[in-house]
Amino acid sequence: MNEVTARPATRRRLSYLDVRTGRLVEAELVAANGNGAEVKLETAEGAFEARLLRSGSAGHRALDNEIITGLRLRRRLAGRPHPGEVAGLIGYNTAGGEPFALAEPYRGDPCGAEAGRLLPHDLHRFQVSLLVGVRLLAAAGIVHRALGPRTVRWDGDRVQITGFAHAAVPGEPRTAVGAPPWSAPEQHPEHVAGDVTDRDDLWAVGRLILYMATGEENRGPDAAELPPELGRLVDGVFAPPGERPAVTEMLRRVEAADPVPYGPEPDPGLVAGRREFFHVRQTKDPKTAPVREGEQKPETGGRKSRLGRLPSIWREKNRPSAHWAWLAVSVIALLALAARLIGG
CATH class of the missing domain: 1.10.510.10 (Transferase(Phosphotransferase) domain 1)
Known part of the structure; x- marks a missing residue:
């Protein structure tokens, strides 16, 4: 990362949701490079460097994509160490007038x-x-x-x-x-x-x-x-x-092991962050509202979910009748008698 040495005239406070912990963090911007893309922040737990991502000319969709990528990857890792091959998301704030995200510094x-x-x-x-x-x-x-x-x-x-x-x-x-x-x-x-x-x-x-x-x-x-x-x-x-x-x-x-030998496990620490992010995104565009986990989108025409209770008429039509039960018993009895005669 380029050195972050320029100090702003007044320290600016930033509030963001830390995707690693799911907690709201208050930080002070204490230094930034020339274009403001690389910053140094101080929190109650110490100082760190990050890349400050804003919507800018690329628009909100570009910033949303950065955030969604970070959230999906964190959720997929389910608490495991973040891989160095993908720049990780640190936190974000999309609720204010100047939405932003914080990402890990560049390497190399x-x-x-x-x-x-x-x-x-x-x-x-x-x-x-x-x-x-x-x-x-x-x-x-x-x-x-x-x-x-x-x-x-x-x-x-x-x-x-x-x-x-x-x-x-x-x-x-x-x-x-x-x-x-x-x-x-x-x-x-x-x-x-x-x-x-x-x-x-x-x-x-x-x-x-x-x-x-x-x-x-x-x-x-x-x-x-x-x-x-x-x-x-x-x-x-x-x-x-x-x-x-x-x-x-x-x-x-290339004779390399698959780095993903595990299944998708939910990360409880991200639940609050994901909920808050999608809530804000939904206020921008109601069509982007996600389906909550464990739920299904409602079907049109008043039909019940395929995973719900079956209609009673279907259950009655598909229930085995007494006629078929007696026929099965008769077949079993005949087979037993034939086996006895052959053996006797």
Whole structure:
């Protein structure tokens, strides 16, 4: 992270919900860099550095995406240590006139600075770390949609995926985003169609793997023209979304373990934060109101839920009749008599 040394003329107080604890925190902004994006805050528990994210020209949707990504990932981890491969959310406040979020500081530099310069061992670590980060996002139900040399950073040990302004969840309608060669064809304005899937990010992953290995930004994706090991790694990545390999398959190709061997467990510490966030979002747009866990959306036409009590007429029609019961008993008796005669 760039040094945060500039002190504001007056200390500004910030209130935010800490997603790690679910508690409201009061902090003072004691220093910031030139553009105010990187700040130093003091709380009752001590000082820390963070990135201050605001809606700005990108609009509230971009800030919402940053917050939703952080919340979904925290919930998916269910109290486990936050992985370094994905920049974590610290807290947010969307209730005031100037909504903001606080994210973990940047590590390292944009990975493009090392394109074509990594030694084989470091290149392999980059590939594994990138796939681990994308796997964690996929497990949380997040598709980044803007992976590239600027949003993926490298500190010599691990990547750090940042910039979730364009993130989406699988099933949302696709929208145009990014530019070649990093954006997948289904994200180009002239081809955008269908819904976001968990394979949409794999195109950019393949492009980054080629770029970091060769230093050539526009290197052709034809596996036959690549070194055998590199060709095997990106095989199928540049196919249509439905034909691309899963990120778990790519992890196997680099002989790395799946970082998500656990199931989705709720994190009680995030319940209050998620409820408050979606309440505020609903006030902006009532259509975004989430269905509470354990509930179902009401069905139209007055029909009862498929998981509710069955209609009495259905139960009567499907109840076995006495006729069938007596027939079953008769068949069993005949079979027993036949067995006795044959044996006797």
